[in-house]
Amino acid sequence: MRRLNSLEGRLTGLLALAGLCGALLYAGLTEWPLPQLLAWAHDDLKLDIPGLAAMGTYGALLLCLILLLPLAWWLAHGVMGPLKRLLRALEGAVASYRDGDFSFSIAMRRRDELGDLIHMHNALGQTLREQRQHLAQRELLLDTVVQNTPVALVLTDAIGRVAYANIAARHLFNEGRSLNGLDFANLLAGAPEALRTAVDGHEDALFTVDMDGSEETFHLSQRAFRLQGRPHRLQLFRRMTRELSRQEVAAWKRVIRVVSHELNNSLxxxxxxxxxxxxxxxxxNLERLPGVFATIGERARHLHGFIDGYARFAKLPTPQVVPVAWPAFLDGLALHCRFRLVGELPTQQGWFDPAQIEQVLINLVKNAHEAEGDADEVTLAIGVVSRDVRIEVADRGPGMSQNVLAQALLPFYSTKRSGTGLGLALAREIVEAHGGRIALANRAEGGLRVSLLLPLAPP
Known part of the structure; x- marks a missing residue:
């Protein structure tokens, strides 16, 4: 039954009907009843129709063709009519979808392939309507979250005009009024210089400005991306004063605990x-006095070294970046610590403060030797990665737990009983002052790897 209701079945039936009609018409013109009617008209009515009497086979075919043309047109109209109506409906649906209206549906009821197409189209429209409704709900939720976040958010287009700004941004830059369509550069014209400099830098930055008679610290995050094929820039201004104050208090508490512990241990x-x-x-009993004085002197020297370490951390000088030849630098480093060089040295010379980076590497190699592993497995590798030089110090010790890895670079954090927690923190300060970064990671085969990334060119 399904096969008979298909377009193919219907077209086959119509073609069979057209063929049958043509055969009957041809038989009527050549066999019966037209020849008999002509003979009766000629014999009884004395009517002579010479054209019809001499029509012959070709004439009969031509007359069948002429008579079948209206029938063929009617059958073609019957076949193509529903298809044309469906195409017009689909054209209207496409235009509706293009305009963003997914409420259009087709009401034809058929049980053939066209009916299947109509059913699939209506199902697609229903799916698009549901997805649009869900998308609108998610957009509303996202807009509610973005509008009420304390982070000031500003989205600008390619010419610097504000395309979107949340409530915090309106209060920060325009006294609560809308920013949409305004030139962001003009809004910043009267802003503090530190804010303008941070925005013009097109990079993440931390800056402090005077607001309402007090200092306010902001963290600026900037990202460029394409929205609907056009370049845009997203800028996030996060107030950091409270967070920095909490971190500062926590750091001071940690310093006080460490200093108090160390002073008590010495005093x-x-x-x-x-x-x-x-x-x-x-x-x-004077013969025991030298030993007493020696102990007092040793503890005083230890305390002096402890205080000196804190002073050096607080008074880190600005790096004096110069070109550095790797062979000479490593020869000098080898005089202070023992390591095994792995791999070839880069052909490019380094650009850094040799005294500061040497101190960093001495501390890292010393830490590697203190790890519970084979001291001969302390390795140093130098390579070039893109526009940076990577220096890696690795050992075969037990490595670090994830908790220790997350805090190892923080000042005053140490897992050693007699440690000050300044070694890795000082290394981080030095490397970041060079415009680089430091990273710690456990080796898959066991041990710890400390990586320094330093720019290959002077800043």
């Missing part, structure tokens, strides 16, 4: 030794 023995020395002197 308690010094106080005890001083009391013991006074007792020995009072009793006249």
């Amino acid at each position: 308690a023995p010094i106080s005890s030794m001083a009391h013991s020395g006074a007792e020995l002197a009072r009793r006249g």
